[in-house]
Amino acid sequence: QKEVEQDPGPLSVPEGAIVSLNCTYSNSAFQYFMWYRQYSRKGPELLMYTYSSGNKEDGRFTAQVDKSSKYISLFIRDSQPSDSATYLCAIFGNEKLTFGTGTRLTIIP
């Protein structure tokens, strides 16, 4: 079993829709949870960072962590074509950072 599992997609939704991206993880020692956004042929950029269960909101983005289920989510409200990118979850624990494989998202105008 992989330490971090992420549905690779691709995922296509119409502009304005709510997007839900998810990852599961296996190690309960994982402490910090991040989402990176990566545009085509660019390096990933840190989008959201959290270390506790619950929700963290930043503009149209909400990161949700459920440690009891080992499940993390990223919600994008009022999705825009500029949100089209690959989204990678990343989880830190035991001095190790583990990335998901990324979900490719396309917002259709």
Next chain:
Amino acid sequence: SQTIHQWPATLVQPVGSPLSLECTVEGTSNPNLYWYRQAAGRGLQLLFYSVGIGQISSEVPQNLSASRPQDRQFILSSKKLLLSDSGFYLCAWSWGQGLEKLFFGSGTQLSVL
């Protein structure tokens, strides 16, 4: 503010040729530096990391090596490239205290033919 520069953006090299990719960070001192490789559908694989000048840790055995000749300079090298070295290479840095927040360069797409 901190910035990270990585070049070149694209590189096409023949099998057996040498490689040198360079990365520099500005606006911070004593950063942790990292080289990752990203393959389609396989996520980000950590290749090397460095916590200081001359200090290199390798995560996986491979045909590549890394060096850190200056505090904010990180170099990825190979003496003889293999076809399997093709991929998207990313340099990243983090604050000295933690790995949990990484800041990436723009990447180098390497094609070995």
